[in-house]
Amino acid sequence: xxxxxxxxxxxxxxxxxxxxxxxxxxxxxxxxxxxxxxxxxxxxxxxxxxxxxxxxxxxxxxxxxxxxxxxxxxxxxxxxxxxxxxxxxxxxxxxxxxxxxxxxxxxxxxxxxxxxxxxxxxxxxxxxxxxxxxxx
Amino acid sequence: xxxxxxxxxxxxxxxxxxxxxxxxxxxxxxxxxxxxxxxxxxxxxxxxxxxxxxxxxxxxxxxxxxxxxxxxxxxxxxxxxxxxx
Numbered sequence: 001x002x003x004x005x006x007x008x009x010x011x012x013x014x015x016x017x018x019x020x021x022x023x024x025x026x027x028x029x030x031x032x033x034x035x036x037x038x039x040x041x042x043x044x045x046x047x048x049x050x051x052x053x054x055x056x057x058x059x060x061x062x063x064x065x066x067x068x069x070x071x072x073x074x075x076x077x078x079x080x081x082x083x084x085x086x087x088x089x090x091x092x093x094x095x096x097x098x099x100x101x102x103x104x105x106x107x108x109x110x111x112x113x114x115x116x117x118x119x120x121x122x123x124x125x126x127x128x129x130x131x132x133x134x135x136x
Numbered sequence: 137x138x139x140x141x142x143x144x145x146x147x148x149x150x151x152x153x154x155x156x157x158x159x160x161x162x163x164x165x166x167x168x169x170x171x172x173x174x175x176x177x178x179x180x181x182x183x184x185x186x187x188x189x190x191x192x193x194x195x196x197x198x199x200x201x202x203x204x205x206x207x208x209x210x211x212x213x214x215x216x217x218x219x220x221x
Contacts, residue, residue, distance in 0.1 A: 029153065037156040037183065060184045067152050069184040077184065079152070087151040100188075 013053040014106045016080050017045040029084045037079060048113035052104040053078055062087070065094035068110045082113055083123050093117030138210040139200045142217045149192035154220045159183045161216055167203025169213065180213075 015021070022042040027033040032040070052070055059077070060069030066086040070078045082094070093114040098104060144150065150158070162169040162180040169180040173195050178185035180199065191197060199217075201209040 031153045031156045036160050037152070060188045062151070062187065063190060067187070069187065079183070081152055087148050 012106075013078075014051065015043060016053050016110075017043045017050050018047060019043045019045040027084070032081075032084070040079075045113075045115065048115050049109050050080060050082055050111045050113060052098075052106060052108050052110050053080065054106045056104060058098050058100055058102045058104060058110075061096060061098065061100050064089065064091045065096045065111060066091075068098070070104065080110060082111065083118055086118065086123055089118070089121055089123070093121070137200060137202045138206040139198055140210055140214045141196060141198045142214065142221070144191060144193050144195045144197065144221050146221045147193050149195070150186060150189070150221060152187065155183060155186045157220065158213075158216060159186060161212060162209070165201065165203070165205050165209040165212075167201045167206045167209045169202075169209060170200050172198045172200070 020043065022044060024032050024035065024040055024042055027042060031037060032042070052068075054070065054072040054074070054076070056070045056072035056076075056078075058068060059071045060067070062068075064087050066083060066089070067079065067081045070080065072078060086094075095112040095114075097109040097111055104110070146154070159181060170177055171180045171186060171189070171191075173189055173191050176189050178189055180186060197217075199210065199213055201207075201213070203209075
């Protein structure tokens with residue numbers, strides 16, 4: 001299991017999932033590969049535990065539990081988006097561990113994902129977790 | 137002030153991908169741009185504000201642009217909605 005820290009604008013972020021990092025440029029979805037939502041990285045996860053990259057507060061949880069917005073204590077807005085087009089699963093395979101307004105610590109679980117279910121639904125397993133810094 | 141209304145046709149509603157593109161487009165205009173759905177209203181320039189509204193298929197939204205380039209903003213945003221949502 002590999003976790004690592006990345007520095008962005010002076011803040012330290014932990015990886016949102018343990019696994020292999022993939023550069024967003026390699027993703028087929030342009031919204032992510034062209035960094036329309038900001039810069040970030042994708043992780044091919046080894047396990048289904050997706051964690052918060054930083055200390056902060058949950059500012060958004062999508063109904064289908066596949067995307068979480070976090071405002072860090074440093075004022076950055078992060079989007080942890082699990083999978084691409086996973087909204088179509090309507091929450092199936094996602095067990096949220098937090099709700100809107102919760103305070104979180106770096107490394108704290110946001111969601112448990114049933115990787116088997118996601119893959120069985122035909123969602124490409126590769127970018128199963130994206131952490132985007134939203135440019136203000 | 138320039139406004140238009142639109143009914144969301146996309147089955148998945150306003151999720152991360154179109155929300156991101158919408159916020160990016162809204163951000164290119166000087167005008168203040170807001171999106172309203174039922175009782176909720178938010179700035180169309182802030183991703184989580186838009187995503188937090190949880191706008192679903194069949195919802196009616198009203199987009200308001202107010203500022204120097206409001207006509208152009210409304211025109212481009214309406215085209216965006218028609219094409220993506």
